[in-house]
Every structure is written in structure tokens, then in C-alpha cells.
Amino acid sequence: MRQALTNARVVLPERVLEKAxxxxxxxxxxxxxPERLGTASASVVDLEGRWLLPGIVDLHSDYVETLSEPRPGALFPRRFAAVQWDRICAMCGITTAYDSLLFATGEFGVRSVSGMKDLVEALETLKPLALVDHRLHLRYEVTDRASFEIVRELMAQDRVDLLSFNDHTPGQGQYPTFESYLNYCAGKYRMTEEQVRRKVLEKQEARADAPERMRALRELANACGIPIASHDDDSPRQVAGHAAQGxxxxxxxxTLEAAREARARGLKTMVGAPNLIRGGSTSGALRAIDALQAGVVDALCSDYLPSGMLASVFLLPRLSGCPLHEAANLVTLNPARMAGMTDRGAIRxxxxxxxMAVEMCGEEPVVAATWVRGRQAFATRELTRLGTADEWALIGTEEGA
Incomplete structure (x- = not known):
């Protein structure tokens, strides 16, 4: 089936085409x-001046975990969460979603071995009916001995598309102090100070043999062709250590120093779209806008706010003056290439x-329609269809007469 999406502001990697x-x-x-001959017999959809962008490639979103446990202790069926997540992706223009699941036994609510295994199964069961392309970003908490074997098993079974090493031990990374870690755990998961201190001691003790587990997973990832990411690097030294881990x-x-070290070593960097929209990190870490203006960012991810990806594309030019097509590359072409995908990420x-077709509500972009593999997966309203290109041309001739 041929479709001609016409009268659109088409966002290419290097420029924007008007009325294309x-x-x-x-x-x-x-x-x-295309030439007129190429559109013959195509079904014509008039986008009426809307933007037409590539579908978003989101390498890190843990929102499906939120849907599984929207409040502390309020657990919902994993398949229910998976289905809702898939529909939200289509509504947000996310056509390739790396479902980010943290294996961290006993640490954060739903994030347990059994909870994550159930989510993996639910997301895989969903795939035949899914609106968008779902892939697994497996986040391994390096101090978690209990989940090591299941992580290795999932990787060996070719069920993992991206592996990341996470270390939420206080004193580095996202939690520079014990107090910052305590406040997060107490505020979000209602953990007592005693529970948090016990967890921290466990994590500190398990860090001793974490490098060995990371080495084993790195070797398996390399053998399976799985790219590896690090998480919350806070210094050039930490970046160097992770680079040595593949x-x-x-x-x-x-920190900005960590981001600069990553770029200097040829690594790709990714920051959160919510950080850009809010004007800062929830934990006081590096501001996304500062990293972007310093030229040390390759991609944005939605993190915990899937709707933030598209909003960031249209916000960034207002904040920094960068062209819209360059902002769009941060959520489309760049993350696709970072994950090793060459079949998507650009209108080529x-x-x-x-x-995705996008219309504006004031300064806020809104997804009007999403297509995945050429099939319409979502639309806010019926798009104007003008019949075939041949019929449309005939109507135009008659009106001209």
C-alpha cells in the first residue's frame, strides 16, 4: 500500500522542508x-501544514515501572501496566521504546527479581499486539548479587537489547550523601532510616565483588552484540573505569567534567528530557541545558516522563537557538545510532x-498521529484523506477549470 503524506513541514536530519x-x-x-509519477495510485493524506518528524527512539524510560506501582505498595498486574505503557508510547510519538527495568533486589518497590521477571514476560507477551516496537533495556544494579544469574540468563537468551550498569550506593553518583539517599527512599518508598541503613551496608559490602560481576556481564554482552551503558557517572575517573568495562x-x-571526559573518550552521552523542561535535575545534578550548551550531549531520553521527549524538541530551540532539526536528532537519529539501529531514526x-505528525497548541507540540512501519498506530482525530493521488490531481484540474 502506498501513502502520500503531503502538505507537511518535514523534519529531515539536516533541514526542514516546507509544504513537502x-x-x-x-x-x-x-x-x-517524490516525482508525480511516484505518487500515482497512492492514498493521499493532507497533513494541513503539520510537522512531520521521525518517530521517537527512547533508550531509557522506566515509566512502565511507575504504571506497575503508581503508589508505594499499590501493585498492579504487570500485563495491565505493559498494555497501558504501549498505548502511552504511541500517544507520545515514541515508536521505539527501550523499556528500562532495574534489577535491584529489595531496593525500590517493584524493582525486585520476581517483579522484573514478570514485567519482562508481560512486555514480551504484548509484542504481537503492540502498537510500537518494544525493546528491553536491562538495568543491572551492580551491588545486587541476587539478580546476577537471572540477568545473565536473559542476556544469553537474546532477550536484552541494551545493558546498563547502575550503582545507587550513597557517596557517589546520584546520591552524593547518605541523607540524599535516605530522603529519596523515605519519600518515595516509605522506608525507615533503619531499613535504609541496612540496605546501604549491604550495598557497600557487595561493591567488593561488583567488578567481577560486571566483567562477566561485559564479556557476555560483547559476545551477544549488546551495547553497554553506564549510569550517573560523577567524575572523569568513574567514566574512565566504565570505559574499561566496555x-x-x-x-x-x-557533572559537566564527567560528560566532557565521556566525549573525549569517544563515548556517547544521554541526558533526561524532564531535566531540560524543569530547568534542572531533581537530585541537583548536572542541568541538561548546561550540558547541551556545552556540546556534550548526543541524545535525550524520557527517563520518567514519556511526554517530555517531544516537548523538549520544540523547547530546546527557544532555550538555545539551535535549529529544530538538530533538536529532533537528539530523540530520533542519534539514539537510534547509539543503540546500533540503522533502519530508523530519520525520514529517508x-x-x-x-x-509522527505534530500540531501546535500555542508553544506546546501535540502528537496528531503516529505511524509505526507505515501503519497508523494513533491519531487524535481523523486526518484529511484526499483519495488517491490520481483522484486528487483530477479534482485540482476541475477546480482550475
Whole structure:
């Protein structure tokens, strides 16, 4: 089936085309600004001046965990959470979602071995009916001995698409002090100070043999072709250590120095879209806008706010003056390439027809429609269909007469 998405402001990796047409055939983009012959017999959709962007590639979102436990102790069926997450992705223009699940036994609510295994199964069960492409970003808490074997098993079974090493031990990374860690655990998970102190002691003791577990997972990841990310690097020294562990992506660098070290070593960096929108990190770490203006950011991720990805694309040009197409690359082309995907992330002939039409509500962008592999997965309203290109041309001729 051919579709001609016309009268659109098409966002390419290097520029924006005004009043342009994108021709889609079956699952792929066939042409951008095609010749008249190429659109013959295509079903024409008039986007009426809306923006047309590639679908978002989100390498880190733990929102499905939130849907599983929206309040402390309020656990919902994992399949229920998976289905809601899939629909939210389509509504937000996220066409490739790296479902980020943290294996950290007994640490944060739903984040347990059994809870995460159930979520993995639920997300895999969903795939035949899913609106978007779901992939597994397995976040391994390096101090968690209990989940090591199941993590290794999932990787060996080719069920993991991105592995990241996480260390939430207080005194470094996201939690520079015990108090900051205590406040988070007490505020979000209602843990007592005694429970938190016990958990911290366990984590500190388990750090001794964490490098050995990381080495084993790194070797398996390399053998399976799984890219590896680090999390919350707070210093050049920590970045160097992670680079030695095979890391190629540094997500949420805590300091500008860490981000600069990552770029100097040829690693890719990723910061959170919510950080950009709020104007800062919830933990007082590096501001996304500062990292972006310093030129040390390769991609944005939604982290805990899936709707933040598209909003960031249109906010960043207002904050920094960067062209819209460069802002769009941060959530489309760049993350796709960072994860090793060359079949998506841009509006180019031959790539997957993962697309989103966007309209404006004042300064806020709103997804009007989402296509995944050329199939419409979401729409806020019926788009104007003009029949086939041949019929549309005939109408135009008659009106001109």
C-alpha cells in the first residue's frame, strides 16, 4: 500500500522542508518529495501544514515501572501496566521504546527479581499486539548479587537489547550523601532510616565483588552484540573505569567534567528530557541545558516522563537557538545510532516508516498521529484523506477549470 503524506513541514536530519510530501510504501519510506509519477495510485493524506518528524527512539524510560506501582505498595498486574505503557508510547510519538527495568533486589518497590521477571514476560507477551516496537533495556544494579544469574540468563537468551550498569550506593553518583539517599527512599518508598541503613551496608559490602560481576556481564554482552551503558557517572575517573568495562553510552552524567571526559573518550552521552523542561535535575545534578550548551550531549531520553521527549524538541530551540532539526536528532537519529539501529531514526528513503505528525497548541507540540512501519498506530482525530493521488490531481484540474 502506498501513502502520500503531503502538505507537511518535514523534519529531515539536516533541514526542514516546507509544504513537502513523504511517500510511504508498506513499511518503509519510499521517497521524500517524490516525482508525480511516484505518487500515482497512492492514498493521499493532507497533513494541513503539520510537522512531520521521525518517530521517537527512547533508550531509557522506566515509566512502565511507575504504571506497575503508581503508589508505594499499590501493585498492579504487570500485563495491565505493559498494555497501558504501549498505548502511552504511541500517544507520545515514541515508536521505539527501550523499556528500562532495574534489577535491584529489595531496593525500590517493584524493582525486585520476581517483579522484573514478570514485567519482562508481560512486555514480551504484548509484542504481537503492540502498537510500537518494544525493546528491553536491562538495568543491572551492580551491588545486587541476587539478580546476577537471572540477568545473565536473559542476556544469553537474546532477550536484552541494551545493558546498563547502575550503582545507587550513597557517596557517589546520584546520591552524593547518605541523607540524599535516605530522603529519596523515605519519600518515595516509605522506608525507615533503619531499613535504609541496612540496605546501604549491604550495598557497600557487595561493591567488593561488583567488578567481577560486571566483567562477566561485559564479556557476555560483547559476545551477544549488546551495547553497554553506564549510569550517573560523577567524575572523569568513574567514566574512565566504565570505559574499561566496555561502556559506550554514558547516561545521566552527574557533572559537566564527567560528560566532557565521556566525549573525549569517544563515548556517547544521554541526558533526561524532564531535566531540560524543569530547568534542572531533581537530585541537583548536572542541568541538561548546561550540558547541551556545552556540546556534550548526543541524545535525550524520557527517563520518567514519556511526554517530555517531544516537548523538549520544540523547547530546546527557544532555550538555545539551535535549529529544530538538530533538536529532533537528539530523540530520533542519534539514539537510534547509539543503540546500533540503522533502519530508523530519520525520514529517508529505505528506512522504516516510523513517523509522527505534530500540531501546535500555542508553544506546546501535540502528537496528531503516529505511524509505526507505515501503519497508523494513533491519531487524535481523523486526518484529511484526499483519495488517491490520481483522484486528487483530477479534482485540482476541475477546480482550475
Amino acid at each position: 510530501t513523504v511517500l510511504v510504501e508498506d513499511e518503509c519510506i519510499l521517497a521524500v518529495e 561502556v559506550t553510552i554514558v547516561e545521566f552524567p552527574v 528513503p529505505g528506512l522504516r516508516a516510523d513517523l
